[in-house]
Amino acid sequence: MASDDIWILGIAMTKFGKHSDKDIVDLGSQAAIAALADAGVTMADIGILAAGNLMGAGAGFGQQLQKQIGQTGIPVFNVANACATGATALRTAIMAVKAGEARMGLAVGAEKLSGAGLLGGGGTSKKSGNKFEPSGRFGSVLPTDGRIGTDTMPGTFAQVGMEYGHKYGGVSFELFARISEKNHAHSVLNPMAAYQKRFTLDEIMNDMMIAYPNTRPMCSANCDGAAAAVVTSGEVLRTLSKEQQRRAIKVSASVLTSDPYQEACQVLPDVNTLTRNAAIIAYEQAGVSPSDLDLVELHDCFATAELVHYDNLMLCPEGGAVDFFMSGATWRDGSTPVNVSGGLESKGHPIAATGIANIWEVCHHLRNEAGDRQIKDAKVGLAHVIGLGSACGIHILERSGL
Amino acid sequence: MAQQIPHVAYLELGDSPHLVANECTTCGARYFDRRNACAKCFNNDFKKAAISQDGILKSFTIVAFAAPGVPVPFVAGIIDCNGTSVRGNIVDCDPTPEKVSLGMKVRLTTFSLGTDEDGTEAIGFGFAPA
Numbered sequence: 001m002a003s004d005d006i007w008i009l010g011i012a013m014t015k016f017g018k019h020s021d022k023d024i025v026d027l028g029s030q031a032a033i034a035a036l037a038d039a040g041v042t043m044a045d046i047g048i049l050a051a052g053n054l055m056g057a058g059a060g061f062g063q064q065l066q067k068q069i070g071q072t073g074i075p076v077f078n079v080a081n082a083c084a085t086g087a088t089a090l091r092t093a094i095m096a097v098k099a100g101e102a103r104m105g106l107a108v109g110a111e112k113l114s115g116a117g118l119l120g121g122g123g124t125s126k127k128s129g130n131k132f133e134p135s136g137r138f139g140s141v142l143p144t145d146g147r148i149g150t151d152t153m154p155g156t157f158a159q160v161g162m163e164y165g166h167k168y169g170g171v172s173f174e175l176f177a178r179i180s181e182k183n184h185a186h187s188v189l190n191p192m193a194a195y196q197k198r199f200t201l202d203e204i205m206n207d208m209m210i211a212y213p214n215t216r217p218m219c220s221a222n223c224d225g226a227a228a229a230v231v232t233s234g235e236v237l238r239t240l241s242k243e244q245q246r247r248a249i250k251v252s253a254s255v256l257t258s259d260p261y262q263e264a265c266q267v268l269p270d271v272n273t274l275t276r277n278a279a280i281i282a283y284e285q286a287g288v289s290p291s292d293l294d295l296v297e298l299h300d301c302f303a304t305a306e307l308v309h310y311d312n313l314m315l316c317p318e319g320g321a322v323d324f325f326m327s328g329a330t331w332r333d334g335s336t337p338v339n340v341s342g343g344l345e346s347k348g349h350p351i352a353a354t355g356i357a358n359i360w361e362v363c364h365h366l367r368n369e370a371g372d373r374q375i376k377d378a379k380v381g382l383a384h385v386i387g388l389g390s391a392c393g394i395h396i397l398e399r400s401g402l
Numbered sequence: 403m404a405q406q407i408p409h410v411a412y413l414e415l416g417d418s419p420h421l422v423a424n425e426c427t428t429c430g431a432r433y434f435d436r437r438n439a440c441a442k443c444f445n446n447d448f449k450k451a452a453i454s455q456d457g458i459l460k461s462f463t464i465v466a467f468a469a470p471g472v473p474v475p476f477v478a479g480i481i482d483c484n485g486t487s488v489r490g491n492i493v494d495c496d497p498t499p500e501k502v503s504l505g506m507k508v509r510l511t512t513f514s515l516g517t518d519e520d521g522t523e524a525i526g527f528g529f530a531p532a
């Protein structure tokens with residue numbers, strides 16, 4: 001192994017779901033302590049902590065975590081990047097190790113969202129008094145959400161999927177529902193998922209409509225959870241035990257992008273260009289092509305989003321996402337299994353934890369430790385996450401082969 | 403006649419209501435909000451550009467579940483107005499997948515959003531099937 005390679009030495013996630021007896025710091029601590037144990041190290045070995053929580057913990061989540069798991073005086077980076085917060089924490093720890101500023105780094109993401117309801121929407125609230133006065137960047141005299149389009153997440157991502165349909169054709173309510181059918185079917189094998197219920201296509205299509213064409217089971221599930229990872233360099237890994245080297249997972253690519261200017265990007269968020277840009281860099285860094293991937297965990301915050309990312313991640317030819325999905329390629333027995341964890345629609349989406357938990361899923365398969373849902377002989381996997389606003393994190397992971 | 407005020411500053415009222423963008427004088431990128439500089443080329447000089455009232459619907463969703471106080475269902479859409487993308491609701495049309503379709507032709511329309519305590523009427527905009 002090359003000295004400057006980056007390795008995941010240990011990684012852990014809590015079960016996603018409802019944890020009414022735990023607060024955000026409890027969940028983060030549980031994941032961090034488990035990741036350290038998985039790595040076979042302690043907080044004394046860690047040179048940098050990067051931590052993220054988007055809602056609820058208040059300022060200094062990383063320092064709050066240290067108070068519970070070990071105050072060693074190391075630098076803490078509190079990070080926030082919407083739904084890409086976890087991946088951003090990991091990327092921060094990786095950059096510190098890569099720069100030679102730390103021998104080992106710990107990244108943690110934790111969130112409590114059970115019962116949070118609809119995310120996004122509401123927009124600018126009107127100040128008290130009943131007089132029209134222009135305010136904000138649009139000079140609006142009344143809230144714009146619901147009057148000039150929608151700010152809700154289900155509605156925004158519904159439009160992302162429908163826009164793909166306008167460009168390339170072939171989309172329908174049923175097509176998007178079938179994507180959700182796949183992910184819920186996969187979840188049955190994942191005991192860490194918030195929901196492990198298989199739905200029929202009819203059940204999905206006849207469930208409560210949230211924002212056409214997304215019904216309730218086609219939306220990511222708000223839940224509680226945390227995930228954490230310990231990263232180190234090849235130079236350090238060489239000094240560790242054979243067992244640590246065998247279970248370590250190589251980070252062949254670690255990429256974070258934001259959305260570059262595109263026509264329309266300030267009218268409807270563009271989640272496509274930054275994903276494609278990150279994917280191009282990641283495949284180049286890793287020396288891997290999409291056809292080499294044994295599994296992919298991608299950001300299916302809504303069924304409509306999963307479709308466009310087949311294309312953005314270049315798992316299919318440009319414009320070919322519908323045919324690619326309908327061929328069965330992305331089911332767990334297909335050529336490119338996507339979201340064998342059940343995805344965000346069933347595993348759940350505790351925002352700041354998601355960008356590390358998807359990497360945990362891929363690592364679990366690469367270590368051949370995924371039990372009933374193991375993708376046989378998995379060697380290379382990709383994890384993708386999007387934070388609206390926007391940020392995209394992509395990691396390509398490979399088993400050590402030792 | 404009671405005074406009128408547009409819902410947003412980029413809606414121009416009058417005989418032929420239309421939207422007005424801030425157009426970058428260097429690269430032509432168009433924006434509807436107050437600008438500090440151009441996101442595409444970093445220039446900070448803008449001029450006003452009238453947006454076509456006609457367009458085609460390039461994406462939509464029918465929102466059935468929204469924040470408190472937002473009436474549902476409604477159709478939120480992205481309209482391609484002769485090369486400039488605009489966000490707006492599709493109005494004067496049943497909010498059902500049978501009535502709304504990708505690629506449909508639409509045209510800007512305006513309507514009252516109510517009056518304030520001074521009797522000033524807010525005028526909003528949407529896009530109706532053309």
Ligand SMILES: [Zn+2]
Pocket residue numbers: 426427428429430431440441442443444445
């Ligand atoms: Zn410009």
